[in-house]
Amino acid sequence: MKHFSILALLACIALFSCKKKKDDLVDTPTPAVQQSKLSMKPVFGSANLMLDSVYTMSNGFQIKFTELKAYFSGIQSGGSVMKDVALFNFRETGNLIFQSNQVVANPSSIQFGIGVPSSINHNDPSTFPNTNPLNIAIANDMHWDWNPGYIFFKVEAKVDTIIDGITSCDHNLVYHVGTDSYFTNKTISNLTWAALSSTVNEAWLKIDLKNFFENSAAPIDVKTEFTTHSMMPQQSAITEKARQNFSASISEL
């Protein structure tokens, strides 16, 4: 009996002196969650577009793109929001717009805004949670503090306007479009979804940067219309063209 109680005591001590180990025991498998993934492929006419590579415009000018970024917001299907805000950053994160838990199963039609809605466009960019693409640490150079708000999209390129067979892209093109009045709503229909795995379905958009310049409704003359920072009223004409053409260049792949 005496020995028994000593043993019991020892066992108790051994168990209590190492409480921490308990935590390791919790290991329940997480159930598979269906996810939706939306991606966007930049193209130049019929060619795949890569940054820093040279393409030829219809007028013979040579062009290479150095930056392509855009905010998409309120991505939804029939009122169900699939993603509140996403940042497309071609150089840093490639084709991905967003991947998140499925809200609507493989919708053929989606709506979204290009840019950031005015209700949150002017918030302190430090106050969004760390993982939100509007947090300044992720937004980085997509936020203006001279004109507080986000840059909705950014196209930067270098162009060679002298058609002499020598490629020398040294004429800079900068289109930074933002401010509330340039927020654009966009609808995509005929979206097709493919199963990437048993849990992830993916759909693709494309953006044609040839059309960004050559859209017949509002062609951009790179010789004279080479920059905008959406300054009003001085840059309103070119900003409106850029807004319209950017939106018109996005479609289902």
Added chain:
Amino acid sequence: MSRFFIGILSLLVFFLACTKAKVGYDPTPYSLKIPSHFPQMNIPADNPMTEEGVLLGRMLFYEKQLSLDNTISCGSCHAPDAAFADVNQFSQGVNGAIGVRNSMALVNLGWQTSYFWDGRANTLEEQILEPVPNPVEMHLQWKDAVARLKANGLYRNQFYKAFGVVDFDSSHVAKALAQFLRTMISGESKYDVMYKFANNIPLTSSESAIKNSVTSEEWAGFDLFKSLNGADCFHCHNGTLMQVQKFSNNGLDAVFSDLGRGAITNNPNDNGKFKVPTLRNIALSAPYMHDGRFATLDDVIEHYSTGIQHSTTIDPLMEFASQGGVQLDSEQRNQLKAFLLTLTDHNFVTNPDFKPLNP
């Protein structure tokens, strides 16, 4: 007698049952003082901030034993009085060795996404492994550096308190230094108040008083700084960090003697690009640029005004490059300089927590 044995036995069981629970390793979480207009800082999961780790990092930052001949510490080239940079164009390493790059001001590093002028390190922990063995810096093998620290009871003790290790190595040194560097936050300059005001962020009463003390010349300089037709600086030096996270060619040279980012990526489109540096405490961190070529802010302003060199990789946001620069007149230059001086954060550079423990 048998009681005695039972006593011993239970003590043994107690210790063996949990060898991990050694006495003395019970680090205190460190709470970072992040200014309200800054974003949260991402701390790596494998290097949580602790009081003990930060203190160890501070000891190591000023530890000359980390250099071959015991003459140089991190603090030699990153001196508090120079906003944690170096007043010399090129820092002197051990035995008078000279590098080819200007020392960088260490500030708000926890928010950076790459380190060094060419961004060759992706994390602070990774970055810190370089200076000690670097022949033009501290020139000491890590195994020797660690052996020196292990010979010192004070360090053995502090490494144990910070990380619970006896057999520590360079990764622990890097972690401690990284923790210390993450505490070096600057967000209390006059500019911070101007930034908050411009971004409609509410000011405290003491901040309002500071705002009221901003001179018209400083405001004019701020306006120029962020004006497209003025100095056009804000594309790259912007926000609370006064820098965006990217590599850029700001038109210093038409031909590059230092390829910068291009030497790391081997992509000719990156040649001549360097990390956009912060402008915080810029008045204190002369000389300027990756090679310290400019001795004064006037020289820098002159560069952006009329000295821009064209090259294929020049940043498209150097928008007046084709005219050689933004062409500021002398009044505008004075205004811009007055604004740059508002970026000095006296509380930061004089903060006793960032100075040597035993000066």
